[in-house]
Amino acid sequence: MDIESLYHIPNGTKNLAVLFPSVPWKDVEEYYVEVTNLEDEIQATTCNNVIRKSFQGTEGVRVYFLNGLGGIDAINFCQVEEEYETKSDSRESPLSVPLIKSQGGTTRFNVKTNETYRVTTPYATEGDMQWLKELLRSPAVWMEYKGTQGQPDDYLPIVLSDGKFITRKIGERHTYQFTVEYRLSNTNITIRT
Protein backbone atom coordinates (compact mmCIF):
# COMPACT_ATOMS: atom_id res chain seq x y z
CA MET A 1 0.00 0.00 0.00
CA ASP A 2 1.19 3.48 -0.78
CA ILE A 3 2.19 5.63 2.17
CA GLU A 4 0.38 8.54 0.59
CA SER A 5 -3.22 7.97 1.59
CA LEU A 6 -6.21 9.14 3.51
CA TYR A 7 -5.76 8.24 7.18
CA HIS A 8 -8.11 8.12 10.13
CA ILE A 9 -6.31 9.28 13.28
CA PRO A 10 -7.78 7.95 16.54
CA ASN A 11 -9.26 10.99 18.26
CA GLY A 12 -12.11 9.86 20.52
CA THR A 13 -11.53 9.06 24.17
CA LYS A 14 -12.75 5.52 23.51
CA ASN A 15 -9.98 5.05 20.94
CA LEU A 16 -7.29 6.90 22.84
CA ALA A 17 -8.07 5.10 26.11
CA VAL A 18 -6.78 1.92 24.46
CA LEU A 19 -3.55 3.61 23.39
CA PHE A 20 -3.11 5.63 26.60
CA PRO A 21 -4.67 3.50 29.36
CA SER A 22 -2.97 5.43 32.17
CA VAL A 23 -4.71 8.73 31.36
CA PRO A 24 -7.66 9.38 33.77
CA TRP A 25 -10.06 10.44 31.05
CA LYS A 26 -12.89 11.42 33.40
CA ASP A 27 -10.71 14.23 34.75
CA VAL A 28 -9.63 15.49 31.34
CA GLU A 29 -11.29 18.62 30.00
CA GLU A 30 -9.46 19.23 26.74
CA TYR A 31 -6.98 17.36 24.57
CA TYR A 32 -5.50 17.14 21.11
CA VAL A 33 -3.32 14.68 19.23
CA GLU A 34 -0.24 15.28 17.12
CA VAL A 35 0.81 12.75 14.50
CA THR A 36 4.51 12.30 13.79
CA ASN A 37 6.39 10.46 11.07
CA LEU A 38 9.40 8.13 11.26
CA GLU A 39 11.71 11.12 11.72
CA ASP A 40 9.58 12.34 14.66
CA GLU A 41 8.43 15.40 12.71
CA ILE A 42 4.89 16.56 13.43
CA GLN A 43 2.76 16.04 10.35
CA ALA A 44 -0.75 16.81 11.60
CA THR A 45 -2.57 18.09 14.67
CA THR A 46 -6.18 17.37 15.46
CA CYS A 47 -8.59 20.05 16.58
CA ASN A 48 -8.93 20.85 20.29
CA ASN A 49 -11.27 18.23 21.64
CA VAL A 50 -13.41 19.53 24.49
CA ILE A 51 -15.19 17.09 26.76
CA ARG A 52 -18.56 18.71 27.38
CA LYS A 53 -20.00 18.37 30.86
CA SER A 54 -23.45 18.88 29.43
CA PHE A 55 -23.18 15.69 27.40
CA GLN A 56 -22.17 13.53 30.33
CA GLY A 57 -24.79 11.25 31.73
CA THR A 58 -27.36 11.99 29.03
CA GLU A 59 -29.08 9.27 27.04
CA GLY A 60 -27.84 10.52 23.73
CA VAL A 61 -26.89 9.19 20.36
CA ARG A 62 -23.77 9.79 18.34
CA VAL A 63 -24.37 10.31 14.63
CA TYR A 64 -21.56 9.78 12.12
CA PHE A 65 -21.58 11.11 8.59
CA LEU A 66 -19.51 11.15 5.44
CA ASN A 67 -18.40 14.75 5.14
CA GLY A 68 -17.79 16.67 1.93
CA LEU A 69 -14.06 15.95 2.01
CA GLY A 70 -14.30 12.18 2.13
CA GLY A 71 -13.71 11.88 5.89
CA ILE A 72 -16.06 10.79 8.63
CA ASP A 73 -17.34 13.35 11.14
CA ALA A 74 -19.61 12.84 14.12
CA ILE A 75 -21.87 14.84 16.38
CA ASN A 76 -23.60 14.01 19.66
CA PHE A 77 -27.31 14.50 20.04
CA CYS A 78 -28.55 14.39 23.58
CA GLN A 79 -32.34 14.44 23.28
CA VAL A 80 -33.81 11.46 21.50
CA GLU A 81 -37.43 10.84 20.65
CA GLU A 82 -38.28 7.49 19.09
CA GLU A 83 -41.36 6.61 17.05
CA TYR A 84 -42.24 3.12 15.96
CA GLU A 85 -44.04 3.10 12.65
CA THR A 86 -45.89 0.11 11.21
CA LYS A 87 -47.40 -0.48 7.79
CA SER A 88 -49.15 -3.59 6.50
CA ASP A 89 -51.68 -4.97 4.06
CA SER A 90 -54.58 -7.23 5.03
CA ARG A 91 -56.51 -10.08 3.55
CA GLU A 92 -59.65 -11.87 4.65
CA SER A 93 -59.71 -15.66 4.91
CA PRO A 94 -62.97 -17.63 4.78
CA LEU A 95 -64.24 -19.39 7.84
CA SER A 96 -63.65 -23.12 7.92
CA VAL A 97 -66.33 -25.79 8.20
CA PRO A 98 -66.60 -27.14 10.80
CA LEU A 99 -65.70 -23.87 12.48
CA ILE A 100 -62.27 -23.54 14.05
CA LYS A 101 -62.41 -20.53 16.26
CA SER A 102 -58.74 -19.69 16.02
CA GLN A 103 -58.71 -19.43 12.21
CA GLY A 104 -60.19 -17.25 9.50
CA GLY A 105 -61.10 -13.60 9.32
CA THR A 106 -58.89 -10.66 8.50
CA THR A 107 -55.17 -11.12 8.87
CA ARG A 108 -52.20 -8.84 8.24
CA PHE A 109 -49.45 -9.56 5.79
CA ASN A 110 -46.52 -7.64 4.34
CA VAL A 111 -45.93 -6.02 7.74
CA LYS A 112 -43.20 -3.39 7.62
CA THR A 113 -41.95 -1.61 10.70
CA ASN A 114 -39.20 0.81 11.40
CA GLU A 115 -38.04 3.21 14.08
CA THR A 116 -37.94 6.91 13.38
CA TYR A 117 -35.80 9.07 15.63
CA ARG A 118 -36.02 12.80 16.21
CA VAL A 119 -32.82 13.97 17.88
CA THR A 120 -31.76 17.39 19.10
CA THR A 121 -28.64 19.06 20.29
CA PRO A 122 -29.15 22.39 22.01
CA TYR A 123 -25.43 23.15 22.19
CA ALA A 124 -24.54 23.93 18.58
CA THR A 125 -22.83 27.22 17.87
CA GLU A 126 -23.12 29.30 14.74
CA GLY A 127 -19.80 27.87 13.56
CA ASP A 128 -21.10 24.35 14.19
CA MET A 129 -24.15 25.10 12.05
CA GLN A 130 -21.99 25.82 8.99
CA TRP A 131 -20.24 22.50 9.52
CA LEU A 132 -23.50 20.66 10.18
CA LYS A 133 -24.76 21.58 6.72
CA GLU A 134 -22.48 18.76 5.62
CA LEU A 135 -24.45 16.35 7.78
CA LEU A 136 -27.68 17.53 6.16
CA ARG A 137 -26.36 16.91 2.64
CA SER A 138 -24.41 13.75 3.43
CA PRO A 139 -25.33 10.65 1.44
CA ALA A 140 -24.03 8.23 4.09
CA VAL A 141 -24.96 8.57 7.77
CA TRP A 142 -24.72 6.13 10.67
CA MET A 143 -25.74 6.07 14.31
CA GLU A 144 -23.70 4.56 17.11
CA TYR A 145 -24.55 0.98 17.93
CA LYS A 146 -23.65 0.01 21.48
CA GLY A 147 -22.81 -3.67 21.27
CA THR A 148 -25.07 -6.05 23.14
CA GLN A 149 -25.25 -9.83 23.42
CA GLY A 150 -21.51 -10.14 23.06
CA GLN A 151 -21.32 -8.05 19.90
CA PRO A 152 -18.76 -5.25 19.55
CA ASP A 153 -19.79 -1.61 19.18
CA ASP A 154 -20.51 -0.73 15.58
CA TYR A 155 -22.38 1.66 13.31
CA LEU A 156 -25.96 1.34 12.07
CA PRO A 157 -26.79 2.97 8.74
CA ILE A 158 -29.56 5.55 8.87
CA VAL A 159 -31.42 7.78 6.42
CA LEU A 160 -31.89 11.45 7.26
CA SER A 161 -35.27 12.94 6.50
CA ASP A 162 -35.30 15.85 4.09
CA GLY A 163 -36.40 19.18 5.42
CA LYS A 164 -35.63 22.83 5.95
CA PHE A 165 -33.25 23.77 8.73
CA ILE A 166 -32.43 27.15 10.22
CA THR A 167 -28.66 27.42 10.17
CA ARG A 168 -28.45 31.12 10.97
CA LYS A 169 -30.86 32.97 13.19
CA ILE A 170 -31.60 36.67 13.26
CA GLY A 171 -31.30 37.01 17.02
CA GLU A 172 -29.70 35.10 19.90
CA ARG A 173 -27.03 33.73 17.62
CA HIS A 174 -24.83 32.28 20.38
CA THR A 175 -26.46 28.83 20.54
CA TYR A 176 -28.66 26.84 18.24
CA GLN A 177 -31.07 24.04 18.87
CA PHE A 178 -30.46 21.66 16.03
CA THR A 179 -32.95 18.88 15.37
CA VAL A 180 -32.83 16.19 12.72
CA GLU A 181 -35.06 13.23 12.03
CA TYR A 182 -33.91 9.91 10.68
CA ARG A 183 -34.96 6.31 10.31
CA LEU A 184 -32.92 3.14 10.23
CA SER A 185 -31.77 2.09 6.76
CA ASN A 186 -32.81 -1.48 7.43
CA THR A 187 -36.42 -2.07 8.42
CA ASN A 188 -37.26 -4.67 11.05
CA ILE A 189 -37.60 -8.23 9.86
CA THR A 190 -41.13 -9.45 10.49
CA ILE A 191 -42.37 -12.99 10.76
CA ARG A 192 -45.12 -14.09 8.33
CA THR A 193 -47.25 -16.85 9.79
Add this chain to the structure above:
Amino acid sequence: MPITAITVQPPSSTVHAAYRPIIFQVKAVSTFDTIQPPVVYCDIYLGSIYYKTLSKTLYMSSGEWQFDIQDAAQEYLRKYLAPNGGADIYPASLGMTKLFCRFRSSGINTNGFIIPEAIVPVQGTSSSVPIPGTGFESNTIFAVNATLQHEDNQNLAIHLNGYKSGIWSNSAFPLTHRPIRYSLNVGDNDYYPIAYVGVSPLKCLRLHYRFKGQSGYLSKTKCVDNSCPDVEPQMAMSFPDEDNLEIEFWWNEMPYYVTGMKIEYRLTGSTGDFDVLFKGPNDGGFSITIPRGRYDYYFTPIGNCQGGPKGQILNYGVTI
Protein backbone atom coordinates in the same frame (compact mmCIF):
# COMPACT_ATOMS: atom_id res chain seq x y z
CA MET B 1 6.42 11.41 -30.76
CA PRO B 2 2.83 11.98 -31.95
CA ILE B 3 1.92 13.48 -28.55
CA THR B 4 4.08 16.55 -28.80
CA ALA B 5 3.38 18.22 -25.45
CA ILE B 6 1.20 18.27 -22.36
CA THR B 7 0.20 21.92 -22.30
CA VAL B 8 -2.10 21.90 -19.23
CA GLN B 9 -1.78 19.57 -16.26
CA PRO B 10 -1.86 19.84 -12.46
CA PRO B 11 1.52 20.39 -10.80
CA SER B 12 3.24 17.23 -9.61
CA SER B 13 2.23 15.78 -6.21
CA THR B 14 -0.65 18.22 -5.70
CA VAL B 15 -3.99 17.17 -4.19
CA HIS B 16 -7.26 17.55 -6.07
CA ALA B 17 -10.94 17.12 -5.29
CA ALA B 18 -12.47 14.29 -7.31
CA TYR B 19 -15.73 16.24 -7.58
CA ARG B 20 -14.14 19.17 -9.38
CA PRO B 21 -12.56 19.21 -12.85
CA ILE B 22 -9.09 17.66 -13.12
CA ILE B 23 -7.98 18.88 -16.51
CA PHE B 24 -5.21 17.72 -18.82
CA GLN B 25 -4.56 19.19 -22.29
CA VAL B 26 -2.18 17.81 -24.87
CA LYS B 27 -0.98 18.64 -28.35
CA ALA B 28 -0.86 15.76 -30.78
CA VAL B 29 -0.16 14.89 -34.38
CA SER B 30 -1.22 11.83 -36.32
CA THR B 31 1.01 8.77 -36.16
CA PHE B 32 1.38 8.69 -39.95
CA ASP B 33 1.64 12.38 -40.85
CA THR B 34 1.68 15.84 -39.31
CA ILE B 35 -2.03 16.67 -39.22
CA GLN B 36 -4.34 16.29 -36.19
CA PRO B 37 -4.91 12.62 -35.31
CA PRO B 38 -8.39 11.05 -35.63
CA VAL B 39 -8.44 10.03 -31.97
CA VAL B 40 -6.38 10.90 -28.90
CA TYR B 41 -6.45 8.56 -25.92
CA CYS B 42 -5.98 9.37 -22.25
CA ASP B 43 -5.11 6.20 -20.28
CA ILE B 44 -5.83 6.79 -16.59
CA TYR B 45 -3.66 5.02 -14.02
CA LEU B 46 -4.91 5.03 -10.42
CA GLY B 47 -2.44 3.87 -7.79
CA SER B 48 -0.02 3.09 -10.68
CA ILE B 49 -2.52 0.54 -12.04
CA TYR B 50 -4.30 1.03 -15.36
CA TYR B 51 -7.96 1.88 -14.71
CA LYS B 52 -9.64 3.08 -17.91
CA THR B 53 -9.20 5.10 -21.10
CA LEU B 54 -10.92 8.27 -22.22
CA SER B 55 -10.85 8.94 -25.94
CA LYS B 56 -11.68 12.06 -27.91
CA THR B 57 -12.25 12.73 -31.56
CA LEU B 58 -12.71 16.48 -31.23
CA TYR B 59 -10.02 18.96 -30.37
CA MET B 60 -10.35 22.51 -29.04
CA SER B 61 -10.08 25.63 -31.20
CA SER B 62 -6.53 26.02 -29.92
CA GLY B 63 -5.67 22.66 -31.48
CA GLU B 64 -5.24 21.04 -28.04
CA TRP B 65 -7.03 17.92 -26.83
CA GLN B 66 -8.67 18.31 -23.43
CA PHE B 67 -9.50 15.57 -20.92
CA ASP B 68 -11.30 15.90 -17.59
CA ILE B 69 -10.68 12.79 -15.54
CA GLN B 70 -12.94 13.62 -12.56
CA ASP B 71 -15.51 10.96 -13.52
CA ALA B 72 -12.94 8.19 -13.34
CA ALA B 73 -11.73 9.41 -9.96
CA GLN B 74 -15.30 9.59 -8.64
CA GLU B 75 -16.00 6.05 -9.83
CA TYR B 76 -12.93 4.65 -8.13
CA LEU B 77 -12.87 6.49 -4.81
CA ARG B 78 -14.95 5.27 -1.88
CA LYS B 79 -15.81 6.14 1.69
CA TYR B 80 -14.20 4.24 4.55
CA LEU B 81 -15.55 3.71 8.03
CA ALA B 82 -12.85 2.86 10.57
CA PRO B 83 -13.73 0.28 13.25
CA ASN B 84 -15.75 1.58 16.16
CA GLY B 85 -13.33 1.98 19.07
CA GLY B 86 -10.27 1.11 16.99
CA ALA B 87 -6.86 2.15 18.28
CA ASP B 88 -4.68 2.35 15.22
CA ILE B 89 -3.93 4.80 12.43
CA TYR B 90 -6.28 3.44 9.78
CA PRO B 91 -5.43 4.07 6.12
CA ALA B 92 -8.37 4.43 3.75
CA SER B 93 -6.61 3.59 0.50
CA LEU B 94 -9.80 4.08 -1.54
CA GLY B 95 -10.39 7.54 -0.08
CA MET B 96 -7.44 9.02 -1.95
CA THR B 97 -5.37 7.78 -4.86
CA LYS B 98 -2.18 8.54 -6.68
CA LEU B 99 -3.00 9.28 -10.30
CA PHE B 100 -1.32 9.89 -13.65
CA CYS B 101 -2.32 9.69 -17.31
CA ARG B 102 -0.55 8.37 -20.35
CA PHE B 103 -1.61 9.97 -23.62
CA ARG B 104 -1.55 8.25 -26.95
CA SER B 105 -2.23 9.53 -30.43
CA SER B 106 -3.47 7.57 -33.46
CA GLY B 107 -3.46 7.65 -37.22
CA ILE B 108 -5.42 6.36 -40.20
CA ASN B 109 -3.57 3.73 -42.17
CA THR B 110 -3.70 3.15 -45.91
CA ASN B 111 -6.71 0.83 -45.48
CA GLY B 112 -8.67 3.54 -43.67
CA PHE B 113 -8.45 1.98 -40.23
CA ILE B 114 -7.67 4.00 -37.10
CA ILE B 115 -4.49 2.63 -35.56
CA PRO B 116 -3.74 3.67 -31.95
CA GLU B 117 -0.22 4.65 -31.13
CA ALA B 118 2.08 2.79 -28.74
CA ILE B 119 1.14 -0.16 -26.51
CA VAL B 120 -2.56 -0.19 -25.64
CA PRO B 121 -3.20 -1.02 -21.94
CA VAL B 122 -5.63 -3.77 -20.95
CA GLN B 123 -8.16 -3.48 -18.13
CA GLY B 124 -8.12 -6.00 -15.33
CA THR B 125 -10.94 -8.47 -14.91
CA SER B 126 -11.96 -10.88 -12.17
CA SER B 127 -9.56 -13.43 -13.64
CA SER B 128 -6.78 -11.31 -15.13
CA VAL B 129 -4.60 -8.50 -13.87
CA PRO B 130 -4.49 -5.15 -15.68
CA ILE B 131 -1.64 -4.76 -18.16
CA PRO B 132 -0.04 -1.31 -18.40
CA GLY B 133 0.52 0.37 -21.73
CA THR B 134 2.85 3.10 -22.88
CA GLY B 135 2.36 6.72 -23.83
CA PHE B 136 3.33 10.30 -22.99
CA GLU B 137 3.10 10.36 -19.19
CA SER B 138 1.73 13.27 -17.17
CA ASN B 139 2.68 14.47 -13.70
CA THR B 140 1.61 12.23 -10.84
CA ILE B 141 -1.02 13.87 -8.64
CA PHE B 142 -3.41 12.85 -5.86
CA ALA B 143 -7.20 12.73 -6.13
CA VAL B 144 -9.22 12.85 -2.92
CA ASN B 145 -12.83 11.70 -2.61
CA ALA B 146 -13.79 15.30 -1.87
CA THR B 147 -16.01 18.11 -3.04
CA LEU B 148 -15.44 21.84 -3.10
CA GLN B 149 -18.34 24.27 -2.94
CA HIS B 150 -18.64 27.18 -5.32
CA GLU B 151 -17.55 29.69 -2.69
CA ASP B 152 -14.51 27.60 -1.67
CA ASN B 153 -11.02 28.15 -3.01
CA GLN B 154 -10.89 25.68 -5.90
CA ASN B 155 -7.32 24.76 -5.00
CA LEU B 156 -8.00 21.93 -2.53
CA ALA B 157 -4.71 22.31 -0.67
CA ILE B 158 -5.24 26.04 -0.09
CA HIS B 159 -8.81 25.37 0.98
CA LEU B 160 -7.75 22.72 3.49
CA ASN B 161 -4.85 24.81 4.79
CA GLY B 162 -7.49 27.19 6.10
CA TYR B 163 -8.77 24.49 8.43
CA LYS B 164 -5.42 23.60 9.99
CA SER B 165 -4.90 24.37 13.63
CA GLY B 166 -1.73 23.61 15.57
CA ILE B 167 1.36 22.28 13.83
CA TRP B 168 1.02 20.77 10.36
CA SER B 169 3.52 19.84 7.69
CA ASN B 170 3.01 20.76 4.05
CA SER B 171 2.41 17.06 3.35
CA ALA B 172 -0.77 16.67 5.40
CA PHE B 173 -4.23 18.19 5.17
CA PRO B 174 -7.31 17.94 7.40
CA LEU B 175 -10.25 16.28 5.66
CA THR B 176 -12.87 17.81 7.89
CA HIS B 177 -14.47 21.19 8.45
CA ARG B 178 -15.26 20.40 12.08
CA PRO B 179 -14.87 23.32 14.49
CA ILE B 180 -11.42 23.96 15.98
CA ARG B 181 -12.99 23.35 19.42
CA TYR B 182 -14.77 20.05 18.91
CA SER B 183 -17.15 18.80 21.59
CA LEU B 184 -17.44 15.19 22.53
CA ASN B 185 -18.10 12.97 25.51
CA VAL B 186 -16.01 10.57 27.56
CA GLY B 187 -16.22 7.18 25.86
CA ASP B 188 -16.94 8.54 22.38
CA ASN B 189 -15.50 6.86 19.32
CA ASP B 190 -13.96 9.35 16.92
CA TYR B 191 -11.32 9.66 14.21
CA TYR B 192 -9.71 12.73 12.72
CA PRO B 193 -9.43 12.25 8.92
CA ILE B 194 -6.35 13.56 7.14
CA ALA B 195 -4.86 13.33 3.66
CA TYR B 196 -1.14 12.60 3.74
CA VAL B 197 1.18 12.89 0.75
CA GLY B 198 4.52 12.50 2.56
CA VAL B 199 6.98 9.70 1.92
CA SER B 200 7.74 9.02 5.60
CA PRO B 201 5.21 6.68 7.24
CA LEU B 202 3.04 7.99 10.06
CA LYS B 203 4.48 6.45 13.19
CA CYS B 204 3.53 8.02 16.52
CA LEU B 205 0.60 9.73 18.22
CA ARG B 206 1.45 12.40 20.76
CA LEU B 207 -1.45 13.10 23.09
CA HIS B 208 -1.60 16.48 24.85
CA TYR B 209 -4.24 16.68 27.56
CA ARG B 210 -5.37 19.16 30.19
CA PHE B 211 -7.15 18.33 33.42
CA LYS B 212 -10.24 20.20 34.58
CA GLY B 213 -9.38 23.49 36.27
CA GLN B 214 -5.77 23.45 35.09
CA SER B 215 -4.15 25.42 32.32
CA GLY B 216 -1.05 23.34 31.56
CA TYR B 217 -0.99 20.37 29.23
CA LEU B 218 0.58 16.99 29.90
CA SER B 219 1.68 14.77 27.06
CA LYS B 220 2.21 11.11 26.26
CA THR B 221 3.41 9.39 23.11
CA LYS B 222 2.41 6.07 21.60
CA CYS B 223 4.02 4.67 18.48
CA VAL B 224 2.51 2.10 16.19
CA ASP B 225 4.30 -0.50 14.11
CA ASN B 226 5.43 0.66 10.73
CA SER B 227 4.80 -2.40 8.60
CA CYS B 228 7.53 -3.10 6.07
CA PRO B 229 6.54 -2.75 2.41
CA ASP B 230 5.53 -5.75 0.35
CA VAL B 231 8.25 -7.28 -1.78
CA GLU B 232 7.31 -8.38 -5.27
CA PRO B 233 10.19 -10.70 -6.12
CA GLN B 234 11.01 -11.89 -9.60
CA MET B 235 13.50 -14.54 -10.55
CA ALA B 236 15.08 -15.99 -13.66
CA MET B 237 16.99 -19.22 -13.91
CA SER B 238 19.74 -20.46 -16.19
CA PHE B 239 21.90 -23.58 -16.28
CA PRO B 240 25.65 -22.93 -16.08
CA ASP B 241 26.44 -26.68 -16.06
CA GLU B 242 24.77 -30.06 -15.63
CA ASP B 243 24.65 -29.92 -11.83
CA ASN B 244 23.81 -26.35 -10.95
CA LEU B 245 21.24 -23.63 -11.34
CA GLU B 246 21.97 -19.95 -11.62
CA ILE B 247 19.16 -17.88 -10.12
CA GLU B 248 18.91 -14.15 -10.75
CA PHE B 249 16.82 -12.06 -8.31
CA TRP B 250 15.24 -8.67 -8.50
CA TRP B 251 12.33 -6.94 -6.81
CA ASN B 252 10.36 -3.72 -6.64
CA GLU B 253 11.98 -0.52 -5.42
CA MET B 254 12.08 -0.22 -1.62
CA PRO B 255 11.35 3.06 0.21
CA TYR B 256 14.13 5.00 1.95
CA TYR B 257 13.50 3.53 5.39
CA VAL B 258 14.30 0.01 4.20
CA THR B 259 18.06 -0.40 4.58
CA GLY B 260 18.53 -4.01 3.55
CA MET B 261 16.95 -7.14 2.18
CA LYS B 262 17.25 -10.58 3.75
CA ILE B 263 16.74 -13.47 1.37
CA GLU B 264 16.27 -16.98 2.77
CA TYR B 265 16.00 -20.13 0.71
CA ARG B 266 15.98 -23.86 1.11
CA LEU B 267 14.87 -26.91 -0.83
CA THR B 268 11.09 -27.19 -1.11
CA GLY B 269 9.78 -29.59 1.52
CA SER B 270 12.96 -29.37 3.60
CA THR B 271 12.70 -28.60 7.30
CA GLY B 272 16.39 -27.81 7.63
CA ASP B 273 18.06 -24.46 8.07
CA PHE B 274 17.69 -21.74 5.48
CA ASP B 275 20.61 -20.41 3.51
CA VAL B 276 20.61 -16.66 4.06
CA LEU B 277 21.74 -13.74 1.93
CA PHE B 278 21.84 -10.10 3.00
CA LYS B 279 21.69 -7.49 0.29
CA GLY B 280 21.05 -3.77 -0.03
CA PRO B 281 17.43 -2.59 -0.29
CA ASN B 282 17.61 -2.11 -4.05
CA ASP B 283 20.38 -4.52 -4.93
CA GLY B 284 18.28 -6.61 -7.29
CA GLY B 285 19.90 -8.05 -10.37
CA PHE B 286 22.46 -10.34 -8.67
CA SER B 287 22.77 -14.09 -9.17
CA ILE B 288 23.54 -17.12 -7.06
CA THR B 289 24.60 -20.57 -8.18
CA ILE B 290 23.06 -23.49 -6.32
CA PRO B 291 22.65 -27.22 -6.91
CA ARG B 292 19.75 -28.11 -9.17
CA GLY B 293 16.43 -28.63 -7.42
CA ARG B 294 13.28 -26.80 -6.42
CA TYR B 295 13.59 -24.15 -3.72
CA ASP B 296 11.41 -21.88 -1.57
CA TYR B 297 12.57 -18.25 -1.33
CA TYR B 298 11.47 -15.70 1.29
CA PHE B 299 12.24 -11.96 1.17
CA THR B 300 12.30 -9.83 4.34
CA PRO B 301 12.94 -6.05 4.22
CA ILE B 302 15.16 -4.78 7.04
CA GLY B 303 15.20 -1.24 8.39
CA ASN B 304 12.97 1.16 10.28
CA CYS B 305 9.94 -1.08 9.85
CA GLN B 306 8.51 -4.25 11.31
CA GLY B 307 7.12 -7.55 10.12
CA GLY B 308 8.36 -10.87 8.82
CA PRO B 309 8.81 -11.94 5.21
CA LYS B 310 6.97 -9.66 2.82
CA GLY B 311 7.46 -11.62 -0.36
CA GLN B 312 8.03 -15.20 -1.43
CA ILE B 313 8.46 -17.48 -4.40
CA LEU B 314 7.80 -21.13 -3.65
CA ASN B 315 8.78 -24.31 -5.44
CA TYR B 316 10.97 -22.56 -8.01
CA GLY B 317 13.64 -24.41 -9.94
CA VAL B 318 13.88 -27.72 -11.75
CA THR B 319 12.88 -31.19 -10.62
CA ILE B 320 15.79 -33.61 -10.44
